Amino acid sequence: xxxxxxxxxxxxxxxxxxxxxxxxxxxxxxxxxxxxxxxxxxxxxxxxxxxxxxxxxxxxxxxxxxxxxxxxxxxxxxxxxxxxxxxxxxxxxxxxxxxxxxxxxxxxxxxxxxxxxxxxxxxxxxxxxxxxxxxxxxxxxxxxxxxxxxxxxxxxxxxxxxxxxxxxxxxxxxxxxxxxxxxxxxxxxxxxxxxxxxxxxxxxxxxx
Amino acid sequence: xxxxxxxxxxxxxxxxxxxxxxxxxxxxxxxxxxxxxxxxxxxxxxxxxxxxxxxxxxxxxxxxxxxxxxxxxxxxxxxxxxxxxxxxxxxxxxxxxxxxxxxxxxxxxxxxxxxxxxxxxxxxxxxxxxxxxxxxxxxxxxxxxxxxxxxxxxxxxxx
Numbered sequence: 080x081x082x083x084x085x086x087x088x089x090x091x092x093x094x095x096x097x098x099x100x101x102x103x104x105x106x107x108x109x110x111x112x113x114x115x116x117x118x119x120x121x122x123x124x125x126x127x128x129x130x131x132x133x134x135x136x137x138x139x140x141x142x143x144x145x146x147x148x149x150x151x152x153x154x155x156x157x158x159x160x161x162x163x164x165x166x167x168x169x170x171x172x173x174x175x176x177x178x179x180x181x182x183x184x185x186x187x188x189x190x191x192x193x194x195x196x197x198x199x200x201x202x203x204x205x206x207x208x209x210x211x212x213x214x215x216x217x218x219x220x221x222x223x224x225x226x227x228x229x230x231x232x233x234x235x236x237x238x239x240x241x242x243x244x245x246x247x248x249x250x251x252x253x254x255x256x257x258x259x260x261x262x263x264x265x266x267x268x269x270x271x272x273x274x275x276x277x278x279x280x281x282x283x284x285x286x287x
Numbered sequence: 288x289x290x291x292x293x294x295x296x297x298x299x300x301x302x303x304x305x306x307x308x309x310x311x312x313x314x315x316x317x318x319x320x321x322x323x324x325x326x327x328x329x330x331x332x333x334x335x336x337x338x339x340x341x342x343x344x345x346x347x348x349x350x351x352x353x354x355x356x357x358x359x360x361x362x363x364x365x366x367x368x369x370x371x372x373x374x375x376x377x378x379x380x381x382x383x384x385x386x387x388x389x390x391x392x393x394x395x396x397x398x399x400x401x402x403x404x405x406x407x408x409x410x411x412x413x414x415x416x417x418x419x420x421x422x423x424x425x426x427x428x429x430x431x432x433x434x435x436x437x438x439x440x441x442x443x444x445x446x
Contacts, residue, residue, distance in 0.1 A: 132295035141312035226382055226420070227439070228382065229314075231314070236314060236382050239336060242335050243340065
């Protein structure tokens with residue numbers, strides 16, 4: 080039966096989404112390793128269904144500044160993929176690629192920005208390619224959009240986009256581990272409800 | 288100010304006499320401060336979407352139309368008079384520039400809906416800080432009726 084709200088997902092369906100998240104973020108971590116030239120692993124990804132305000136606490140509070148890379152999915156799955164890059168992650172990327180660090184997001188110039196956009200874009204594309212291969216669904220992606228601002232407002236973008244459908248937001252994502260150091264990189268996938276139902280049907284876990 | 292009341296997304300709170308109402312990180316969302324200066328009654332609503340088309344209507348504060356209407360109703364129940372109530376708003380930004388999709392328009396649609404609904408309810412809009420591409424934290428002092436907007440990389444603004 081098709082679900083009408085994220086909190087109606089069965090445990091089998093949640094497990095399936097966790098598996099998708101695991102595969103997607105695993106692929107993203109491999110792509111990131113290759114790009115940065117250092118080993119990147121991924122912790123067990125979580126699938127979370129959260130209320131709006133809970134989601135903002137989960138990501139680390141509303142006013143914290145973060146870099147966000149956003150891509151819209153279209154085709155057979157509609158939704159938003161978001162890469163929230165907190166300062167630790169930003170510095171790991173910049174150190175590996177440009178051999179520099181920043182103390183504040185204000186120090187980001189064009190070069191650093193395009194580096195972060197590219198990293199976000201590659202992780203998102205790899206994630207989606209793995210997903211679309213597994214489900215046999217065609218997914219198109221927009222050119223990545225980028226902003227540096229309060230993370231509460233960044234997270235509110237997928238919430239507002241699907242807010243008319245649900246009071247909850249679903250996120251699939253995990254933490255990356257570089258050289259035994261755990262860095263929270265929030266890679267979030269928020270499909271709309273119709274696409275989520277279609278995806279679960281395609282994977283054969285939704286009982287008709 | 289220790290007695291700060293925090294308003295979440297799709298949430299509303301009222302304070303009387305003294306008190307600071309605050310809502311964090313408004314992106315495309317809008318914070319609406321409603322104030323009756325005569326009795327020092329203030330409310331802050333954090334709306335996310337322009338129009339309530341939900342069948343169940345479980346959360347009126349999520350939408351501009353039902354959020355404003357419901358808040359005014361509660362303020363009137365606490366002694367506020369419609370003719371004295373004024374409004375100040377902040378938010379409605381476009382956080383991401385995404386090609387040709389409708390994604391970025393929610394902020395603009397929210398602004399238009401808030402304007403329209405304030406007008407429909409006969410509420411005067413005194414000041415606003417809306418649009419653009421920056422997130423805003425909005426603080427509202429119920430005693431003075433002054434609002435303060437805090438953004439990343441921008442000076443504080445009093446509204």
